[in-house]
Amino acid sequence: MAGASGGPSKKTGPLGASAPGATIAIYSVKGGVGKTTFAANLAWCSAVLSGRRTLLWDLDAAGGSGFLYGLEPKGSRLAEDVFSRDRSPxxxxxxxxxxGIDILPADESIRALDAQLVRIGKRKRLAKLTAELGAEYERIVLDCPPVMNELSAQVVRAADLVIVPLPPSPLSARAFDLVVREISGNTTRHPPILPVLSMLDMRRNLHRQAHEANPSWPAIPYASVVEQCAVHQQPVGALAPSSPAAQAFARLWSAIEKKLETRRRG
Structure with missing residues (x-):
């Protein structure tokens, strides 16, 4: 595998055809909906199923994405420097x-990133960084914190597609509307937004009702094997490739690729 600091590689899709880069944000205004699990597993799908060189960028101070791949940040307060001092990521x-999968892990400095972005006044700093990294990575997956602030606004400006994991409840549509309003308020032409029901358990009445109310939304089932990802520090596609959860992530990734292709042609 080519080193992360090496020169740009030719962008090729699974069949060798040239493919434009894209940034995919996994975003929710609510914590505990499986956002980091989505980011880690979709990055794996991008690299392994689609053959794309992929960067998973952890913007959540909890650092879950790096942990799920068995990685820790190389030092403290370095992630913040990427934004304030023009340090190369x-x-x-x-x-x-x-x-095909690299990670830019978070550290504790990310907690102060919102105030820092407001202070330096670079409204498109994240978009600039992802554009530069796009010379080396076909897909950049952003694991975003559950916030509504300057950082979330920068995520929207940088993203080509926003994935919104939602808890399966009668309030799912309401929660999705909140995210749409937040995203729409931060850019005149926001990226496509794809809602996904997270941890769906069809044995539960409220979950069935949420699925029936939003039948076109993709869904990731509740499964113990997904929880085991953190224990084994492996994506579900590697840990249990034939499991319903792994197949659901694969279908979701296929839907993401189709949306990106539709947007490219639009």
Whole structure:
């Protein structure tokens, strides 16, 4: 696998055809909906199923994405420097055990990132960084914190597609509307937004009602194997490739690729 600090690689899709880069944000205004699990598993799908060179960028101070791949940040307060001092993020990028997946992990400095972005006044700093990294990565997956602030506004400006994991409840549509309003308020032309029911358990009445109310939304089932990802520090596609959860993530990734292609042609 090529080093993260190496020169740009030719962008090729699974069949070798040239493919434009894209930034995919996993975003929710609510915590505990499986956002980090989505980000880690979709990055794996991008690299392994689609053959795309992929960067998973953890913007959540909890650092869950790096942990799920068995990685920790190389130092403290370095993630913040990427935004304030024009430090290249390449020095912080780490390889994973899987071909085609690199991670830019979070550290505790991310907690102060919102105030820092307001202070430096660079409204498109994240968009600039993802555009630069797009020379080396076909897909950049952003694991975003559950906030509504300057950082979330920058995420919207940088993203080509926003994935919104939602808890399966009668309030799912209401929660999704809140996210749409937040995203629409931060850009005149916001990226496509794809809602996804997270941890769906069809044995539960409220979950069935949520699924019936939104039948066109993709869904990721509740499954113990997904929880085991953190224990084994492996994506579900590697840990249990034939499981319903792994197949659901694969279908979701296919839907994401189709949306990106539709947007590219639009």
């Amino acid at each position: 390449r020095a912080l990028i780490q390889k994973t055990a899987w071909e």
